Amino acid sequence: MVNRKLVYLLSTLLLFVCFYVFISDFSEFKNFLNDRYLRFKNFLFLLNNTESKKRGNLNEEILRELTKSLELVSINYEYGKYEVKLRKVNAIELVNLLRELENYGKVEKLEAIDNSGRGIFDVRLIVSPL
Incomplete structure (x- = not known):
């Protein structure tokens, strides 16, 4: 028979494993979002600092x-x-x-x-x- 202490221990262990998996996935997602945000800010910086082309009149x-x-x-x-x-x-x-x-x-x-x-x-x- 399985005793209560073993059930509590296994459920606590399972909870910690799930928590660890969630934290690692969340950390990867956070790094992904930070990378995208930095790329977007770099794009905005480049866009704001471009020189506009002076075009001639076509005829x-x-x-x-x-x-x-x-x-x-x-x-x-x-x-x-x-x-x-x-x-x-x-x-x-x-x-x-x-x-x-x-x-x-x-x-x-x-x-x-x-x-x-x-x-x-x-x-x-x-x-x-x-």
Whole structure:
């Protein structure tokens, strides 16, 4: 038979084990929350200390200047947005063009089709000035 003292001892031992498990899990959770809080505070610090980009005004002359070394098909202006079509643009030139366009406006849509498989694209861009 099991006596009362043994039952009390085992239940106390079980209580201490549960308490230890709870404390260790709580400690891990607290460390996780502290880590997330510090990351968030670091993000806010970086966000508050960023310099805003000064953007130029986007117009057709600037688009023609940016695409002068590329094979420009057309530039259309509709509903406050420019549609630019280019032919035979390699990937590096496309990346450089996109980086320059981001200084003047927002690239809303980009279609680049490579039918040759050599990294030479037919490109259609829709760019809106900011």
